[in-house]
Amino acid sequence: MTNLDNNHYSESTDNKRLKFLNRASKKFSTGDTLALFAVGTFGLHLITFFLLILLYGSYAQLNKKPPPSLVQLETGKGIKVTPLGNSERTPQVISRFVSDTMTLMMNWSGTLPPTTVEENAKPIKDKGIDIRERGLRGSKITSGAWQASYALSEDFRQEFLKKLASMTPQGVFKGTTQVVLIPLSIQSPIKISEGKWKVKLIANLNVFDQSNTTGEVIPFNKEIFVRAVVAPEAPVNTSELAAVIYQVRASGLEIYAIRDLQAENL
Incomplete structure (x- = not known):
């Protein structure tokens, strides 16, 4: 390979490196931003889904409990009540x-x-x-x-x-x-x-x-x-x-x- 070819190869390699550096220094593209937004939204949906499952479990446990049937008055006397x-x-x-x-x-x-x-x-x-x-x-x-x-x-x-x-x-x-x-x-x-x-x-x-x-x-x-x-x-x-x-x-x-x-x- 001649010196001319070597110089051309060296310049081509330097240009590629410079392009890479230039691209790395730029902000995210619109496509990258939308992708990150989609991933974040999906993560939030997963968190909300698990919270709903926990909330449903709490309500299910509360529904199994019998309603209170005894009320204590200020005098300390307890009376039976019926939910109406x-x-x-x-x-x-x-x-x-x-x-x-x-x-x-x-x-x-x-x-x-x-x-x-x-x-x-x-x-x-x-x-x-x-x-x-x-x-x-x-x-x-x-x-x-x-x-x-x-x-x-x-x-x-x-x-x-x-x-x-x-x-x-x-x-x-x-x-x-x-x-x-x-x-x-x-x-x-x-x-x-x-x-x-x-x-x-x-x-x-x-x-x-x-x-x-x-x-x-x-x-x-x-x-x-x-x-x-x-x-x-x-x-x-x-x-x-x-x-x-x-x-x-x-x-x-x-x-x-x-x-x-x-x-x-x-």
Whole structure:
């Protein structure tokens, strides 16, 4: 090989080396960037996939655990509970709500519901609650009935109180008359739609006064319509009236209609 050929070969080799150095000094090409992005994205997908598997395993283990059935109160007392939806209530709770509400509303003793041991031994006379409207002659209902009326829906309460006042003997507030509701049967609640039930109440109203000590019996057979509502949270410091309202609505239920129960439905 001649010197000319050797020089040409040497220059060709140097040029190739220089090209390599020049190419190495340049930034990544668009194709290289897309390839790295694809690899990175694939890696992230793999990591996400494994995290989802771990999360699914945690949920599966949680689903196998039975729901909590015991709640501890601030007093330290434990009570058993049943998991229910927002608009669900047990038949026992509905029946107890109807019984307690109607008993408080229809028992007219002429004395205030006792709140202390002293009042239980020596009841305070019930002066009644006047629900009269302006320009109209006044009429009263008992304090217990007024308290229980907060278990009624607002659109039903006002009209029912007027009806109740017309039924209440004025002798109740003079101490000469007493009326006692005696429930004979409270049938199991019948669900009529989501969060709504009807309950059949078979009862008697026994009316006692000075002229009839044995008592007059008046059938009180009603179909009571109940629906689920949000139970209010009672604050720590509250008035006596607010405490009564919270108490009667603590079951998360309200009565939105009452109608006479026909003989064929008894």
